[in-house]
Amino acid sequence: MIGKFLLLAAASLSTALAAAPLSLHSVAQVSAGGEVVVTLPGYDSDIGTQLTAVITKLPTDGKLYQLSDVHSKYGYDPKKGVEITSVPTTIVDAATGKTRVLYVRPSVDREGAGEFDRFEYTVDDQTVTSIAGTVVVVGDGVNFIASDFSAGGESWTVEGNRVGGSAVSFEASSRGSLNHYVYGTDDSLNMEGGNDSDLWYFNAPSKFLGWQGVYYGGEMKFTMSSFSGDFSSSNLNADTYLVKLFCAQCDTNKGVTIGFPLSASSFDGSTKTFSLSMVESGGWLRDPENTLEAWTVPTKCDFVEVLSGLTSVQILGDFTKWYESVSLDDVVFKKGTAVSSIPFCAQGTPDASTCSCSGGFTS
Template sequence: MIGRYFLLVVGLLALPRAEAAAPLSLHSVAQVSAGGEVVISLQGYDQDIGTQLTATITKLPTDGKLYQLSDVHSKYGYDPKKGVEITSVPTTVVDAAKGKTRVLYVRPSVDREGAGDFDRIEYTVADATVTSTAGTVVIVGDGVNFRASDFSADSEGWTIEGNRVAGSSVTHEASSRGSLNHYVYGTDDSLNMAGGNDQDLWYFSAPSKFTGWQGAYYGGDMKFTMSSFSGDFSASNLNADTYLVKLFCQQCDTNKGVTIGFPMSATSFDGSTKTFTISMVETAGWLRDPENTLEAWTVPTKCDFVEVLSGLTSVQILGDFTKWYESVSLDDVSFGKSSAVSSIPFCAQGTPDASTCSCTGGFTS
């Protein structure tokens, strides 16, 4: 009996031990008024129940300042909140409150809300053995805009793609035209005619500030205003089967690339001034390009949509609506939300770029 017991114990010891699950640094959104401050909770998650996580700041804000919480605020919630300033990375977060990892973000005293988000910071969390990949905290103002172009001073790096010269600049207009106030516009420079129709489509292409990791767009809205100075927008002259917006991610689907478009068939444009509002969820009418001309575009999955937003290579808005020459203007482009509550689904946060994703079903806030 003793011999059998000894063999059983030895056998159990010889079994491979389960690897500790890597913790997650969850993406989140924090809201602060101009000139104000906000305590940010770094939302780490660990599947291993009861594990104590430590947080480390890995990317500092570019405009505001970041601080450790003071001991008195950390323990009792009293002012002052501000402790030691965090001026270099990596820096471990020190929070005296058990089970919490918080920092203080402070805006400059002379401040105003701009067209997009205020700042972004990145952090990791770690248990006793494993460190997570980085999570992003997007810090927004009262308007809850993540990225925006109002063209108040210049064209902000927007270009034209698909026209005569790829990447040619748009024209900036520093005046008003109806509801447009400081805007950009593009025109058809050439026609590639076949069967009486122009075969080429041109798009307004967003600058780099709109691309890269933009997972925070998910669950919000894309808004922009368009108008036309010239062109025949009668139904018979409109380009059919076109896409008002195209989002492209080069690294998605294991570097095969994924394009998601919002079809013109889901909306309309007759050349008169119109503000478009498009919901940034997969069930709002978006379609995924099959990358095969013989197959139809299909509704993207939640994983498709979040992955594209988490690695955007380009954002394009249609300018070429008709089969002939036209001039089209663009103003007040923004990605934002009605509140600062993050809508990035937990099931898509296995990796920062959402390439590891287990989401099923439609959008839920």
């Protein structure tokens, strides 16, 4: 009896210690009005384990289908099998070791400024089920999230020099390389020692927030220009940050802010496109949340976690110690290639709060 109990206990312990598989976040690229076979890249450290994939969240602007039997087995058309209309739905892919679905765009379609869609899936190894992974669907370009302001201000706001959440001003015309853009101005000054001590920022709308981990390893781009203001070096707010990324739930809900220092770039008021590398070694610094301590280089885990739970994205508008008017155009989160660069060590949980990464960025 004791021997049987020990065997059962050992089996239970073995199951408990079995490594949970990972539903890896990924990117799928498709043409407008087209279709693409998407591999759901589950990962299991237990060698030889057969994984089963389950769709847990459907796309909102496209459709998912099981692969047809002939395409699954032999690669022949037609690709389209049974439509997946509810969740959870187990993926039926007859090819050995494969977990694939067909994603189809609407027949009347066009590629806009940003990603097409998202859906989620889990994998299991007949013992443990993974936490859901996200598949981001993009067009032929690599601008995953973007504001080009072609039709308006897109819910961007200005924070710091007027009533919080005030809408940006929108200009539906061209000015040099700016074409349909937004702008903000110093509406109020808080003078200390002859200088304006308050800073104002362009505040990004909700589409830039939440889980954006897929942009780790990519870049953030935007174009700025100024209509008025003294941008001489002696009048600049040099000790501040060009961009701030904030995650309220990071570090066990303590909150983490990562900023790109203005001193690492230059802006004299003339039109300039900024390109910031979305990795911890790209010049970013982490706020210590203590005015007596210096900002430090974030870890890989810090950076991935912030991108996996963005609460706010702010771009500096207040560059000088006096009045200025600053415009903003073509804000983009992008990647050089349509491939997720999130390392395995940061994918234990969707928000990257379970992370064991060390060292610098590797693609």
